[in-house]
Amino acid sequence: MSQNVAFIGLGIMGLPMAKNLVNAGFTVTGFNRSPKAIDDLVAAGGKGATSIADAVKDADIVITMVPDSPDVQGVVTGEEGVFANAKSGALWIDNSSIRPDVAVALASEAREAGLRPLDAPVSGGEAGAIEGVLSIMVGGDTADFEAAKPVLDAVGKTIVLVGPSGSGQTVKAANQLIVAANIQALSEAVVFLEAYGVDTDAAIKVLGGGLAGSKVLDQKAQKILDREFAPGFRLALHNKDMGIVTSAAREAGVVLPLGALVAQLVTSTVASGDGALDHSGLFRGVQRLAGKVEAPLPA
Known part of the structure; x- marks a missing residue:
């Protein structure tokens, strides 16, 4: 070139x-x-x-x-x-x-x-x-x-x-809404599975082969199971993006009930000190809500 x-x-x-x-x-x-x-x-x-x-x-x-x-x-x-x-x-x-x-x-x-x-x-x-x-x-x-x-x-x-x-940014906001909702759902599923002592590796394998399968599950499930949250995309940035989603929705006069809730959950996780983690670190926010807080990650 x-x-x-x-x-x-x-x-x-x-x-x-x-x-x-x-x-x-x-x-x-x-x-x-x-x-x-x-x-x-x-x-x-x-x-x-x-x-x-x-x-x-x-x-x-x-x-x-x-x-x-x-x-x-x-x-x-x-x-x-x-x-x-x-x-x-x-x-x-x-x-x-x-x-x-x-x-x-x-x-x-x-x-x-x-x-x-x-x-x-x-x-x-x-x-x-x-x-x-x-x-x-x-x-x-x-x-x-x-x-x-x-x-x-x-x-x-x-x-x-x-x-x-401006259209590219609008579509990206929609992308970030979908990704955050998927990570939140995956995080809740893992907390649920672990509470029942299920073989989580096996569970993720079979879930990935069905309708629950997604790129989020493929790329983020193992990070959650391993508690390995080195940033590929930082939670702080996803928090920023969810702010874009909610403010743009308000300006357009549309209601995003799940988006608004997930945005608050992302903000809560960031406010708890996990903003520098990968956005799969949203799992730690779910753990806190479930009363299963693990030791803080090293700085």
């Missing part, structure tokens, strides 16, 4: 995505607040930048992958941001998960700056990012989507244009 890609945000998801772009033949220049992540990208064949402005100045495509709406606003606006320093006509792909209304507003600002915006949040967690099989829901113009397809193909497997700007 002859295209230059600037990648802003080399975290749990961003770094493996950037590495996959390098492996696909793109020239990738990365910037991150932590210099170690930049060093890791350079070791994988990418380039490092000293600032956002430095990273994006020669980029044909700018990708942002940061935690929340204010973070995206912080890296794209201002004198040192993407909009002021990227060249006219460059694609801006935001793989972050943020509020749909913020995505719409920033897309408008990007167009005024001469950029072509796509909101393209991803699903699949750290494993999906490493393996390059993320599900990517994209909002924006069809022509821009087609232009961005080679880049998206390098990091994802299921890639769908779901509507105009």
